[in-house]
Amino acid sequence: xxxxxxxxxxxxxxxxxxxxxxxxxxxxxxxxxxxxxxxxxxxxxxxxxxxxxxxxxxxxxxxxxxxxxxxxxxxxxxxxxxxxxxxxxxxxxxxxxxxxxxxxxxxxxxxxxxxxxxxxxxxxxxxxxxxxxxxxxxxxxxxxxxxxxxxxxxxxxxxxxxxxxxxxxxxxxxxxxxxxxxxxxxxxxxxxxxxxxxxxxxxxxxxxxxxxxxxxxxxxxxxxxxxxxxxxxxxxxxxxxxxxxxxx
Numbered sequence: 289x290x291x292x293x294x295x296x297x298x299x300x301x302x303x304x305x306x307x308x309x310x311x312x313x314x315x316x317x318x319x320x321x322x323x324x325x326x327x328x329x330x331x332x333x334x335x336x337x338x339x340x341x342x343x344x345x346x347x348x349x350x351x352x353x354x355x356x357x358x359x360x361x362x363x364x365x366x367x368x369x370x371x372x373x374x375x376x377x378x379x380x381x382x383x384x385x386x387x388x389x390x391x392x393x394x395x396x397x398x399x400x401x402x403x404x405x406x407x408x409x410x411x412x413x414x415x416x417x418x419x420x421x422x423x424x425x426x427x428x429x430x431x432x433x434x435x436x437x438x439x440x441x442x443x444x445x446x447x448x449x450x451x452x453x454x455x456x457x458x459x460x461x462x463x464x465x466x467x468x469x470x471x472x473x474x475x476x477x478x479x480x481x482x483x484x485x486x487x488x489x490x491x492x493x494x495x496x497x498x499x500x501x502x503x504x505x506x507x508x509x510x511x512x513x514x515x516x517x518x519x520x521x522x523x524x525x526x527x528x529x530x531x532x533x534x535x536x
Contacts, residue, residue: 300453302452302453303452303453303454303455303458304454304458306449306452306453306454307449307452307454307458307459307461307462310412310445310448310449310462310466311462311465311466311469313466313469313470313473315412315415316411316414316415317408317411317412317415317441318407318408318411319408319441319466319467319470320470320473321404321407321534322404322408322470322474322534323471323474323478323526323533323534324351324401324404324467324470324471324474324519324523325398325519325520325522325523325526326347326471326474326475326478326522326534327474327478327526327532327533327534328522328523328525328526329347329522330478330479330480332522332525334522335347335475335480336480337479337480337481339480340485341485341488341489341492344472344475344480344481344485344486344489345489345492345493347519348468348471348472348489348493349493349496350516350519351467351471351516351519352464352467352468352493352496352497352500353496353499353500354514354515354516355514355515355516355519356463356464356467356500357460357464357500357501357503357504358503358504358507358511358512358513358514358515359392359395359396359442359512359513359514360392360405360440360441360442360463360467361442361460361463361464361500361501361503361504361505361507362388362504362507362508362509362511362512363388363389363391363392363440363442363443363446363512364388364442364443364445364446364449364459364460364463364504365446365456365459365460365504365505365507366384366385366387366388366446366509367384367385367388367389367442367443367444367445367446367447367450368446368447368449368450368456368459368460369381369384369450369456370382370384370385370388370424370446370447370450371385371424371446371447371450371451372450372456374424377422377423377424377450377451378423378424378427380424380427380428380447382427382428382431385428385437385443385446385447386431386436386437387509388443388446388509388512389437389438389439389440389443390437390438391509391512392405392438392440392442392443392512393405393406393438393440395512395513395514396514397514397520397524398520398523398524398527399524399527400523400524400526400527401520401523402438405438405440405441405442406438406439406440406441407441408440408441408444409432409438409439409440409441409442409443409444410432410439411441412441412444412445412448413425413429413432413439413444416448417429420452421448421451422448422451422452423451424447424450424451425444425447425448425451428444428447441463442463445459445462445463446459449462456505457501457502457505460501460504460505461497461498461501464497464500464501464504465497468490468493468497469490472486472489472490473486474534477533478533
């Protein structure tokens with residue numbers, strides 16, 4: 289029986305493994321501390337253990353398609369372009385990355401959402417700068433440290449994944465997957481899903497993420513938007529909650 293053909297040499301695994309590492313819930317970006325408004329849904333009785341996979345899937349995919357993909361996804365794609373289109377990483381388009389960062393902050397209506405996004409970005413910078421960040425992200429970290437740039441997590445991820453050779457579509461998919469996995473992790477800790485249900489919902493999100501990534505990569509900076517009014521209201525209510533497990 290002939291030996292199986294060797295994988296093509298022009299299909300390196302290193303960028304893929306980098307994307308897997310960044311999407312891992314164990315990566316110390318602080319995402320585990322965010323429920324993205326889900327805790328308020330649970331406290332209000334709008335999401336319960338009886339909501340089932342469809343209830344969880346509907347709420348999650350609404351946020352993915354109309355909030356995360358159209359805001360964080362587009363910002364990430366343009367931050368990625370700021371590096372991938374440059375003649376070299378140390379000559380990246382700083383203004384383009386900054387524009388994406390500032391616009392992303394402007395479309396996040398709730399304070400907790402803005403703070404969570406910036407906190408995730410700073411958490412990533414604290415982990416990768418000085419270890420495996422390249423010259424572009426190291427330079428951008430200086431803008432964040434001086435307050436010139438908000439340092440949203442999606443923008444930091446966009447710059448970093450471009451430096452690591454992760455293709456743009458895969459980079460956006462990494463962000464959306466990490467959001468979905470983190471959201472479902474919060475659902476498990478809040479008692480509205482067990483691990484099996486969470487994995488079932490995450491798997492069902494595959495086609496939605498695929499479609500959302502396609503739209504995010506085609507969107508312009510002027511297309512950046514967020515239209516998840518109920519989730520925004522719940523996030524704002526979370527700021528006033530007397531008892532909170534999560535930071536958002």
